[in-house]
Amino acid sequence: SQKIEQNSEALNIQEGKTATLTCNYTNYSPAYLQWYRQDPGRGPVFLLLIRENEKEKRKERLKVTFDTTLKQSLFHITASQPADSATYLCALDRDDKIIFGKGTRLHILP
Amino acid sequence: EPEVTQTPSHQVTQMGQEVILRCVPISNHLYFYWYRQILGQKVEFLVSFYNNEISEKSEIFDDQFSVERPDGSNFTLKIRSTKLEDSAMYFCASNLDRLNEKLFFGSGTQLSVL
Numbered sequence: 001s002q003k004i005e006q007n008s009e010a011l012n013i014q015e016g017k018t019a020t021l022t023c024n025y026t027n028y029s030p031a032y033l034q035w036y037r038q039d040p041g042r043g044p045v046f047l048l049l050i051r052e053n054e055k056e057k058r059k060e061r062l063k064v065t066f067d068t069t070l071k072q073s074l075f076h077i078t079a080s081q082p083a084d085s086a087t088y089l090c091a092l093d094r095d096d097k098i099i100f101g102k103g104t105r106l107h108i109l110p
Numbered sequence: 111e112p113e114v115t116q117t118p119s120h121q122v123t124q125m126g127q128e129v130i131l132r133c134v135p136i137s138n139h140l141y142f143y144w145y146r147q148i149l150g151q152k153v154e155f156l157v158s159f160y161n162n163e164i165s166e167k168s169e170i171f172d173d174q175f176s177v178e179r180p181d182g183s184n185f186t187l188k189i190r191s192t193k194l195e196d197s198a199m200y201f202c203a204s205n206l207d208r209l210n211e212k213l214f215f216g217s218g219t220q221l222s223v224l
Binding site: 032034036038041042043044045046089093095096097098100101103 | 114151152153154155158165166168199201203209210211212213214215216217218
């Protein structure tokens with residue numbers, strides 16, 4: 001069955017540095033991959049979608065890459081701020097449903 | 111900015127009781143979803159709904175679950191006879207253009223089954 005693995009449960013990054021989160025998946029390659037942000041007690045918030053024919057996508061301080069050979073997506077936050085602290089979820093489509101990873105809790109340290 | 115609204119924010123019920131979780135998706139959206147998240151675990155797909163019928167459902171969405179769009183604005187999830195393991199945060203989501211892309215989530219209903 002399709003599995004999604006996000007690199008670590010928690011990641012601590014110093015303010016101003018670039019945070020890099022990893023999403024690996026097994027088995028078939030999805031047509032697209034999405035990243036969401038989730039704050040405690042709240043629903044996920046859509047950030048970026050990248051399709052299989054796109055190598056990179058950017059939105060303000062966010063950048064996502066998609067390597068279908070490695071079966072991996074990297075999610076970067078440049079010039080990180082304490083307000084970026086949250087859980088970041090990787091999600092991909094499988095059999096007409098979205099599967100979410102467990103997420104990586106990112107802490108930006110002031 | 112338009113948002114998905116869910117009520118109630120918290121629901122406590124006794125095992126075996128029926129519950130209805132309510133959602134008002136964003137008004138011009140066409141696709142509707144329910145997800146759930148057990149504390150500390152991943153967000154899990156339950157069901158997707160389009161054009162007044164279920165598009166896809168997961169193994170979790172058994173005969174105890176049903177969804178309905180009773181009018182032009184509400185989207186409900188009913189659990190007929192709740193079990194302890196149904197305790198979770200239930201999220202409604204909607205989107206406009208294509209199934210499963212760029213979902214807008216509500217803030218969730220925390221369901222506690224005692």
